[in-house]
Amino acid sequence: MRTNLTRLAAALTGLLLAGCSGAEPPRAAAAPVVPAPVPAPVVPALAENPSMPPPEPTPSAYNPLNAEEARVLLRKGTERPGIGEYTDLEAAGTYICRQCNAELYRSEDKFHSGCGWPSFDDEIAGAVERHDDSTLGMQRIEIVCANCKGHLGHVFHGEGFTAKDTRHCVNSISMRFVPKHEPVPPKIVLRSR
Numbered sequence: 001m002r003t004n005l006t007r008l009a010a011a012l013t014g015l016l017l018a019g020c021s022g023a024e025p026p027r028a029a030a031a032p033v034v035p036a037p038v039p040a041p042v043v044p045a046l047a048e049n050p051s052m053p054p055p056e057p058t059p060s061a062y063n064p065l066n067a068e069e070a071r072v073l074l075r076k077g078t079e080r081p082g083i084g085e086y087t088d089l090e091a092a093g094t095y096i097c098r099q100c101n102a103e104l105y106r107s108e109d110k111f112h113s114g115c116g117w118p119s120f121d122d123e124i125a126g127a128v129e130r131h132d133d134s135t136l137g138m139q140r141i142e143i144v145c146a147n148c149k150g151h152l153g154h155v156f157h158g159e160g161f162t163a164k165d166t167r168h169c170v171n172s173i174s175m176r177f178v179p180k181h182e183p184v185p186p187k188i189v190l191r192s193r
């Protein structure tokens with residue numbers, strides 16, 4: 001009997017333990033609900049992403065100019081004829097503004113005028129502004145870079161050099177030549193302008 005009672009007690013204990021352990025699953029079943037809040041941290045993570053890329057660079061200045069470049073570009077000076085590095089250049093490429101990198105002229109529009117300065121019979125659309133210039137006792141049309149207003153030279157009409165009958169007489173020192181297969185540096189646009 002003692003053995004039977006012992007067995008019975010053991011069986012009852014087993015049932016009780018089973019009952020206790022049986023009560024656990026509902027708690028365990030509730031556990032999967034916990035992951036629900038997980039998406040919440042995703043929102044701030046996404047919100048932080050836009051700040052991850054570096055901020056856009058804001059140009060604060062144009063390309064630095066040496067004394068001679070500043071004399072021509074900023075104070076409307078003129079390069080002596082025949083000394084400009086691009087006067088006789090025939091290579092294919094683009095002429096950009098030395099001060100702000102704006103694309104000004106294409107080599108396809110360049111021609112030999114014999115005047116001693118680089119000559120073009122057309123500009124890249126919108127790249128050049130014209131202003132009346134009555135200095136030196138002459139009525140001329142000054143041309144400046146439309147972006148930075150740097151002095152480029154003068155434009156003349158009616159000389160018959162090319163079919164377009166136009167000659168942009170441009171100081172080499174106001175420009176920089178970029179060969180055809182080289183990347184053109186980005187134009188510098190100051191926010192204040």
Ligand SMILES: [Zn+2]
Nearest residue numbers: 097100145148
């Ligand atoms: Zn410019």
